[in-house]
Amino acid sequence: MAKITSEESVKTGFNSVSAQFFKSTSQKLSELSDRRFCIGITGLSQSGKSTFITSLINQLLQHETSSLPGFSPVLNKRLLNVKMHPLEDLALPTFPYDDAYKGLTASEPQWPESTKDISGCLLELRLAKKVNKLNPFGREQFSLFLEIRDYPGEWLLDLPMREMSYSRWCAQCNAQYNQSPRTELLGDLLEDLQQLDPLAEADEDMLDALNTRFVQFLHECKKELSLIQPGRFLIPGIVNNADVLRFIPLLKSGTYSEGQLATASTNSYFKVCERRYQQYIKELVEPFYKTFFRRINRQLILVDAVSALNAGPEYLDDMRQALTNITDSFAYGSQNRLLQLFKPKIDKVIFAATKIDQVVSEDHESVRKLLSLIVSQAYKNAQHEGVKPGCEATAAVRSSKEIDYQGAKGITGTGYNGSPIGYTHPTIPARIPEGDEWTPFLNWTIPALKPPKGLSYSNSDSIPHIRIDTVLNALIGDKCS
Numbered sequence: 001m002a003k004i005t006s007e008e009s010v011k012t013g014f015n016s017v018s019a020q021f022f023k024s025t026s027q028k029l030s031e032l033s034d035r036r037f038c039i040g041i042t043g044l045s046q047s048g049k050s051t052f053i054t055s056l057i058n059q060l061l062q063h064e065t066s067s068l069p070g071f072s073p074v075l076n077k078r079l080l081n082v083k084m085h086p087l088e089d090l091a092l093p094t095f096p097y098d099d100a101y102k103g104l105t106a107s108e109p110q111w112p113e114s115t116k117d118i119s120g121c122l123l124e125l126r127l128a129k130k131v132n133k134l135n136p137f138g139r140e141q142f143s144l145f146l147e148i149r150d151y152p153g154e155w156l157l158d159l160p161m162r163e164m165s166y167s168r169w170c171a172q173c174n175a176q177y178n179q180s181p182r183t184e185l186l187g188d189l190l191e192d193l194q195q196l197d198p199l200a201e202a203d204e205d206m207l208d209a210l211n212t213r214f215v216q217f218l219h220e221c222k223k224e225l226s227l228i229q230p231g232r233f234l235i236p237g238i239v240n241n242a243d244v245l246r247f248i249p250l251l252k253s254g255t256y257s258e259g260q261l262a263t264a265s266t267n268s269y270f271k272v273c274e275r276r277y278q279q280y281i282k283e284l285v286e287p288f289y290k291t292f293f294r295r296i297n298r299q300l301i302l303v304d305a306v307s308a309l310n311a312g313p314e315y316l317d318d319m320r321q322a323l324t325n326i327t328d329s330f331a332y333g334s335q336n337r338l339l340q341l342f343k344p345k346i347d348k349v350i351f352a353a354t355k356i357d358q359v360v361s362e363d364h365e366s367v368r369k370l371l372s373l374i375v376s377q378a379y380k381n382a383q384h385e386g387v388k389p390g391c392e393a394t395a396a397v398r399s400s401k402e403i404d405y406q407g408a409k410g411i412t413g414t415g416y417n418g419s420p421i422g423y424t425h426p427t428i429p430a431r432i433p434e435g436d437e438w439t440p441f442l443n444w445t446i447p448a449l450k451p452p453k454g455l456s457y458s459n460s461d462s463i464p465h466i467r468i469d470t471v472l473n474a475l476i477g478d479k480c481s
Contacts, residue, residue, distance in 0.1 A: 036145035038295050039475060040346075042153045043302030044226045044322060048354040048396055050112035052302055053150055054100040055396035056472065057084070058463045060123060066462035070469035073127055073480045080141065081126040087147070088122075092292075095119040095150055102457055104397065108418075109451035117237040118292055120149045127480055144479055149296060151288075154231030157322060158285045159293075159329035161229065166274040167261055169229075173249035176227075181314055185220045189213050190251075198250040198261065198270035207246065207269070214248045224315060226322035232284050244283050247276040298348045298475055299330060305353040305371045305393075309428070309441040316432065320374055323351075327378035349389040350474050351375045356466055357395035358446055359428055360402055360409040364466070368393035369430035390474050395466035399449045413449035421447045 041056075043049050059066045060082045063074055073079040087094060096119070100112035125144040161169060176182055177190055186193075192210065214233075221228050228234060233245060250269055253261060264270045303323065308316045330346045353371040356364050372379065372391045379389050400413040408424050415421045426440035433441065455461045 035143065036147065037297040037476075037479065038147040038149060039298045039300060040149045040151070040293070040296035041300045041302070042151055042156060042326075043304075043354070044153045044319065045114075045222055046307070047153065047302040047304045049115045049150060049153070049302055050100060052352075052354065052394075052396040053095060053148060054097055054104065054112050055463045055465055055468055056148075057095075057097050057121065057123065058101060059465065059468050059472070060125065062460055062462040067465075068469040068472070070467065071472045072477050073125070074469070076130075078128045078130070078480070079125060080128055083124045083126075085122045085124055085145075087120055089120070092149075093117065093119045095121040095148065097121065104451050104463060105455040105457040105461065107453075109453060109455070111451060115150055115152050116235055118149070118151045118288075120147060122147050125480070130481060144476075146476060147295075149292065151292065152231065152235045152237075153301075153326070154228060154234050155237075155285075155288055156293075156326045156329055157227065157229055157231045158281075159289060160325055161281055162285055162289065166270075166277040167253050167258065169277065170249045170251060170253040173229075174251040174254060177249075177251065181224055182221065185224070186217055189217055193249065193251045196250060196252060196269060198253045198256065199264050199268050201265065201267050202269045202272040207248065207272070210248050211246050224311065226315070226319040227325065228322075230280060232280070237284075239284065241279065241283055243276055244280040247273040247280070293329075296346060298350075299346050300350050300352060300471070300475060301326065301375075302352050302354050303371055303374065304355055305367055305374060306355060306358050306428070307446060308374065309370075309433070310444060310446050312442055313433075313438060316374065320377065323375050324377045324381065327381050347387060348475070349387060350471065351379070351389065351391050352471055353391075353393040355395055356393045357398045357400045358411065358449075359425055360411065362409065363428035364393050366428040366430040370428065370432065373432050392467060392471050392474060394468055394471050396463075396468065397451055398464040398466050399452050413447070414453070416448050416450055418450075421449065423447055 041049060041053055059068060061084070063071075063079050063082060068074040071079075084097070096112075103110040103112060123146045125146060127142055127144055129140045129142060164172070177186055177193075183190060189210075193214075196210070218228055218230075218233050222234060232239070236245060239245060250273060253270060261270055301323065303319075308319055327349070330349070351371060353367045356367050359367065368391055371393065375389075375391070379391075383389065400411045403410045403412050403422065405422065405424060410422055410424045412420060412422045425446075426444055429437070452464060455463065
């Protein structure tokens, strides 16, 4: 093996540093010139995040054959090419687009796997500038770099815990757990948590057993509710210190004063759980906020509004509170471009109702209006901070067709067992139901549909969708001119 001289070593190191500096500087200049920005895509469980991101990437990569009339650069024929690039942030896994696309185009199509950790991708959109009236034959080109970041919506629900002491969190849990349906979901665990003395010496075996039951309770909540803390108990991601996931809410803490809790024994249940709660925030919640979430400039929040109707008033109310808590965590506001390089803020928020292919087209607008009411408080929070939010209704993958059935509109598709399914559904209201208005939706079960057959991976087929183009235009249309 040839020896490397000290001069060559210095030169190699200098070139490496120079390349890294150039890449970092280039990225900053792109952001400064407003040619690069970051979109966060999130939503609560089962809102279809992975499927949506897969379809969005696919529509852009296949923009020449995809149906995108509502996306102005395609309508004006200014979108020339789209490429996917590796992310500069090596600590951020690449969104598994290729695997998800292969699954959707397989002979037996499969939905993409649910979001279980953070990931991202970088798309370069090559665009032609608008025609200059002084030089109609000159068509200058530029690149717009779109960074997409995916993360579990459950993690966002933990952000308010940054400003919440452990004792206050316990009090919040106590208030929630004494209300239906959490009371019923807790069962015997509720009494066990209420009776456990926070000042007693901690028994680690007992604490582990209660923690295991508490995590099971959170998983049961996920089937019926949206507002769940701690969210990382459900979807941990990469956790280096397992102890941060080994605490429980001590519901009896409220019977003691803050002074009594502060002077509790180091080995008491309260102090042990408090330390782990604080570690949870320091090691999981804060790094997520500082290194990942705060880079986001625009936010898309996906909401399964149709399923919320199906689940009933308690689920919908819980979803509304969860969405309000999520938007409370965003740093809203337009800002000087130079300042955004160091302290970016979200300047646009889009709420999108997903899976509208489950209902007939004449009800799509009602779904959008219903969504606007579901997120009304979150909407007001954003407007209060000077950001104008938007609401859309979309289906990332259209897996159904409309039919006429005995004089009524209906839906057909393929069930999970491979058999064809056909159904009609109650008329979707443009407002939140009240009283007996809920009955038709509680009696209606939404059939689970498989993705459509016949898409070809080899031929780079575009995925059929509903209104992905309008969502794209709302998110980045203004950046493309």
